[in-house]
Amino acid sequence: MNIQILYGTESGNTELLAMDLEEEIADSGDHEVEFADLQEYEVSSLDSSKYYIFACSTHGEGELPYTAQEFYETLVEESPDLSDVYYAMFGLGDRFYEDTYSQGSEVLDKKLSELGATRVGEYGRHDASSLEVTPSDAALEWLPQALAAFSEIGEDVSAAS
Amino acid sequence: MTTDKPLQIAVVGSGPSGCFLAQALNRKRPDDIITVFDQLAAPYGLIRYGVATDHQQTKSITRQFDRLFAKENVKFAGNIEIGADIKIEDLREQFDVVALATGRPNARQLDIPGKDLDGVYTAADLIYSLNSFRGKTDVFSTLGEHIVLVGGGNVALDILRFLIKEHTDYDGSDVNDDALEAYLGAPVKTVTVLNRSSIDEAKSDSAMLRELGSIEGVRFTSNHAPEEDLDEKSAAARRRSAVDSLVDTQTSAPRVEVAFRFSTAPEQFLGQDTLEGIQIHEAETQLRSEIYADSAITAVGFEADDKSPIYKGHEDLMRITEDSGRIEPGFYRTGWLKRGAVGTIPANRACAQGVAKEILADIDENRIHDTAEKSGLDGLRHRLAEEPISFSQWVLANEKELNLADVNRIRKKFVGQRDIIAQATTQN
Ligand SMILES: Cc1cc2nc3c(=O)[nH]c(=O)nc-3n(C[C@H](O)[C@H](O)[C@H](O)COP(=O)(O)OP(=O)(O)OC[C@H]3O[C@@H](n4cnc5c(N)ncnc54)[C@H](O)[C@@H]3O)c2cc1C
Ligand SMILES: Cc1cc2nc3c(=O)[nH]c(=O)nc-3n(C[C@H](O)[C@H](O)[C@H](O)COP(=O)(O)O)c2cc1C
Numbered sequence: 001m002n003i004q005i006l007y008g009t010e011s012g013n014t015e016l017l018a019m020d021l022e023e024e025i026a027d028s029g030d031h032e033v034e035f036a037d038l039q040e041y042e043v044s045s046l047d048s049s050k051y052y053i054f055a056c057s058t059h060g061e062g063e064l065p066y067t068a069q070e071f072y073e074t075l076v077e078e079s080p081d082l083s084d085v086y087y088a089m090f091g092l093g094d095r096f097y098e099d100t101y102s103q104g105s106e107v108l109d110k111k112l113s114e115l116g117a118t119r120v121g122e123y124g125r126h127d128a129s130s131l132e133v134t135p136s137d138a139a140l141e142w143l144p145q146a147l148a149a150f151s152e153i154g155e156d157v158s159a160a161s
Numbered sequence: 162m163t164t165d166k167p168l169q170i171a172v173v174g175s176g177p178s179g180c181f182l183a184q185a186l187n188r189k190r191p192d193d194i195i196t197v198f199d200q201l202a203a204p205y206g207l208i209r210y211g212v213a214t215d216h217q218q219t220k221s222i223t224r225q226f227d228r229l230f231a232k233e234n235v236k237f238a239g240n241i242e243i244g245a246d247i248k249i250e251d252l253r254e255q256f257d258v259v260a261l262a263t264g265r266p267n268a269r270q271l272d273i274p275g276k277d278l279d280g281v282y283t284a285a286d287l288i289y290s291l292n293s294f295r296g297k298t299d300v301f302s303t304l305g306e307h308i309v310l311v312g313g314g315n316v317a318l319d320i321l322r323f324l325i326k327e328h329t330d331y332d333g334s335d336v337n338d339d340a341l342e343a344y345l346g347a348p349v350k351t352v353t354v355l356n357r358s359s360i361d362e363a364k365s366d367s368a369m370l371r372e373l374g375s376i377e378g379v380r381f382t383s384n385h386a387p388e389e390d391l392d393e394k395s396a397a398a399r400r401r402s403a404v405d406s407l408v409d410t411q412t413s414a415p416r417v418e419v420a421f422r423f424s425t426a427p428e429q430f431l432g433q434d435t436l437e438g439i440q441i442h443e444a445e446t447q448l449r450s451e452i453y454a455d456s457a458i459t460a461v462g463f464e465a466d467d468k469s470p471i472y473k474g475h476e477d478l479m480r481i482t483e484d485s486g487r488i489e490p491g492f493y494r495t496g497w498l499k500r501g502a503v504g505t506i507p508a509n510r511a512c513a514q515g516v517a518k519e520i521l522a523d524i525d526e527n528r529i530h531d532t533a534e535k536s537g538l539d540g541l542r543h544r545l546a547e548e549p550i551s552f553s554q555w556v557l558a559n560e561k562e563l564n565l566a567d568v569n570r571i572r573k574k575f576v577g578q579r580d581i582i583a584q585a586t587t588q589n
Contacts, residue, residue, distance in 0.1 A: 011507035012181065012225050059507065061367065061399055066511070094218055097368050128218040131333075131571070 001051055001150055005035035008056035008068025008104070013128075013135045014092055018055055020136040021143060031147075038071040046117075048084035051150040055124075055139065056108050057092035062100025064107055075111050083116035086153050088146035090124035090139050101127075121149035167234075168193040168524065169537035171256040173243045173471075175199040176206020178496020178509040179262035180226040185517035187235055190524075195235045196256075196538050200242035202550045202581040203558070204230070206264055208506065210294040213319040214336040215326070217571055222506060230552040238538055239550030240582060244471025247541055253492065255540035257529055258520055260486075260493040261478065262513075263471060265502040269462040271311055275430025280305075284316050284460035291323065293337045293574035301343035305455020306350040309439050311427050312460030313356030314364040320460055322372065324349050325379050325417045335572045351418045353452060355441060360385040360404065360423045361397035370403035373419075380415035381407040385423050386445075430457060463502035486516035490528040493520060554585035 003025055007018035018035045025033040038056075046052070059065045064072055091105030102125055113119060124142035126135040170186060172179045175197045183195045203209055205223050212219045230237050243252060243263075253259050268285035270276055282300060289295045310320055328345060356363055360383070373379070383404050391398040404421060424444040431438040431451065438451045465472070465479040472478055478494065481501040486493045495516040496509045504512075523529055538549070558581045565573040575581050 010510065011222055012184065012510055013222070016225055016228065061394075061396070096218060096372070098371070100368075128221060131217055131221055134224055 001031045001147075001154065002049060003031050003033045003053060003147075003150070004050045005033065005053045005055065006038050006041055006071075007035065007054075008038045008065045008071070008108070010057060010059045010065035010067065013126075014055050014057045014065070017090070017092075017126075017136045017139045021053065021055070021139055024140055024143060025147075037067060039067040041071060043071060043074040043078060043080060046080070046082060046085050048086075051153075052085065052087035053090065053146060054087055054105070054108060054112070055090040055092070056105040058094075058097070058100065058102055058104030062097070062103035062107075064104045068104070068108065072108060072111060075115060079115060081116055082112060085112070085117040086120055086150065087112060087117055088121045088124070088149065089119055090126070090142060092126045092128070092135055094128035096129050118153075120153060121146040168257040169255065169535040170195045170258040170260070171252055171537075172197045172260050172262055173252075174206060174262035174264060174496070174498075175201075175204040175226075175237060175239075176262060176264050176496065176509075177208055177222065177506045178206075178264070178498075178513055179260075180205070180229060181510040181513035182260055182262060182495050182517055183235055184225070184229050185514050186520065187229065187232060189517070189521055191232075191234065193234065194537050196238050197230075197236065198238045198241050198243055198247075198549075200240070200245075202240040202555065202578045202585060204237055204239065204552075204555060207266065210289060210292045211266075212292075212506075213288075213322070214291055215322070215331060215334040216319075217333060217335070219506070236538065237550070237552040237555060239555060239585075240547065240578065241545065241549045242470070244469060244473065246546075247544060249471065249475065251541060251544065254533070255536050255538075257531065257535050258491055258493070258524070260495060260516065260520070261471075261498055262494070262496045263465075263469075264497045265463045265465045267464050267466050268459070269464050271427065271459040271461050273427060273429055275432065275436070278430050278432050278436045279434055280432070280436030280454075280456040281430050282456060282458045284312070284320050284458060285463075287320060287323065287340075287458065288316075290340045291337050293335075293576045296576045298337070298340045298343045301340050302347060303456070304344065304347075304349065304458075306347075307353075307453055307455045308349050308351070309353045309355060309427070309452060309454040309457045310460065311355045311457060313354075313358050313423075314460065314462075315366060315369050317354065317356075317460035318365050318369045318373070320458055321352060321354060321419065322376070324352055325373070325376055325419060327377070327416075330376060332569045333571055335566075335570060335574055337574065337576070338567070338570075349417060351420070353420045353422060353454075355425050355427050355439075356421070356423045357426045358423065359444075360401055360421075361388070361391075363400060363423065365400065367396065367399035367403040370400060370407065374403075374407050374410060378412065378414075378416035380412045380418045381410070381421070382418070383408050383421040383423070384425070384443075385421070427457075463497075465498065485519060486512075487519050487523070490523045491531065550582065550585050555581075557587070558584040 022035040093102030126138040268283035429440040
């Protein structure tokens with residue numbers, strides 16, 4: 001499979017997590033993988049040739065990190081048809097912010113779904129208040145089921161064609 | 162300068178700004194040798210010594226930097242004060258790139274009559290002791306029953322939270338227990354929080370206000386007038402709703418009463434040698450009045466340590482700018498030193514990334530003209546009376562702190578730097 005990791009961060013946790021996921025996937029030797037900062041990624045590059053892993057934190061009061069805002073706004077303005085895009089989502093937040101917990105990634109997730117993209121696997125989460133687990137460790141634990149979900153689509157698609 | 166051989170890069174200050182800068186540079190130029198100096202033996206600046214002891218999730222950002230310092234080419238050089246142990250000029254001679262991230266650690270004094278009276282304290286007088294930066298704990302037993310807290314930002318709320326919390330509210334923290342015990346032996350009965358700004362312009366985050374509601378036995382009041390026409394999602398509306406729900410919470414027989422007074426400015430600290438009260442002025446009513454106070458704590462911002470030798474003869478290094486972090490090619494500033502003492506930890510990452518871009522451009526476009534061979538830290542060792550504290554040495558002290566933690570504490574911090582140095586340099 002061809003996997004593109006895209007991350008939105010403000011204090012760097014999600015960037016480190018993205019790098020760790022990339023390393024883990026690359027080391028397994030089974031897939032092609034790249035990672036990119038959402039602020040350096042073109043919405044127009046989203047297509048069916050890859051599976052996407054989005055990882056995104058929450059800032060302000062339930063908002064997207066600033067590095068993800070332009071990407072999000074482009075989605076809103078251009079409303080691209082993403083019906084052949086499959087993605088997995090990992091959200092970072094902090095339960096300290098009760099009312100807005102993990103909403104940054106949810107804003108993005110909602111928009112991607114609205115535009116026709118399909119989320120697969122479990123919605124991953126990291127809560128900064130659970131101090132025992134680092135964001136990277138939580139994401140690495142979540143990763144196998146996301147990869148499994150991608151490969152199931154692969155089978156379905158080839159079975160259908 | 163040839164860019165194919167690894168450069169020697171010095172970052173002065175291991176707070177979030179210095180660490181984010183080192184991180185950004187290391188990711189783009191992994192072969193360069195980056196040395197992060199700190200005058201303290203412990204890394205991480207205000208993350209360790211400023212961020213409140215009951216906000217461990219905020220402090221946990223240091224896990225990113227632990228990973229950074231685990232890299233071969235990123236070194237910590239603790240217990241070295243640039244400007245004193247090593248002059249900036251000497252540092253620049255041995256490093257291709259020098260970036261200052263020395264922060265602004267001094268609490269600003271509120272400049273009104275009576276500011277030097279006994280009983281007038283700054284936020285730093287408390288916070289630096291609660292965070293075990295200093296050992297002094299006598300202030301905690303003399304605060305008295307009636308306290309006026311001046312300031313409307315998040316640091317003021319850190320202080321307020323401390324004043325109204327009880328023992329069990331510190332579970333999982335790394336609070337200095339000597340300071341805490343001294344305070345809880347004679348805790349406050351009333352806190353008046355004076356905020357010059359209106360509730361809509363206050364600088365506090367609503368999440369920090371809402372957090373106060375989880376503390377038992379507190380009655381809150383506020384002088385703000387209702388306002389209906391606000392966008393529900395605006396920071397002002399969220400702040401109002403947070404304060405309103407604090408005020409609406411029924412508390413029978415409260416331990417503590419907290420009165421928020423917005424649009425109210427302190428004009429004068431009253432008393433002969435010791436504080437007795439505060440003269441205030443309310444913007445709305447234009448009324449002046451006096452309130453009684455056993456002590457006053459001001460949380461009105463931070464500023465550069467202008468007595469620090471690093472700035473002697475280099476006063477312009479303390480000038481605040483939103484523009485370039487470049488002082489000249491090869492010499493830069495980032496973080497609170499550059500932008501002033503405003504903004505949270507994440508804002509320092511954005512700032513450091515901008516400065517890293519400038520540094521990388523100067524390197525790539527050959528603007529750093531100096532052909533002399535750079536030896537980095539090795540070229541300076543002969544000037545040092547003591548070896549710097551390395552990251553692996555700090556890890557020894559860090560592990561000791563974690564192991565010493567009492568029940569209900571995440572760690573027991575050594576007070577000051579001496580014991581850290583002793584732990585770090587013990588041969589076992
Ligand atoms: C009381 C308080 C509470 C805060 N709480 C929060 C919070 O909860 N959340 C949040 O996001 N932000 C918080 N902040 C803001 C945050 O701490 C700052 O944004 C951040 O620390 C600024 O980073 P810095 O690296 O520029 O400075 P600093 O963190 O101050 O780091 C500067 C470093 O430079 C070192 N240094 C200085 N001079 C020299 C020298 N001559 N030689 C060698 N080393 C030197 C210092 O020892 C220090 O380690 C708080 C700030 C304060 C004051
Ligand atoms: C100023 C600030 C505001 C935040 N607001 C929220 C929030 O509203 N909801 C939430 O779940 N997490 C919030 N967080 C927590 C972050 O999402 C969490 O720390 C995350 O690990 C940061 O990831 P990053 O470093 O990749 O940006 C906030 C953090 C900060 C510093």
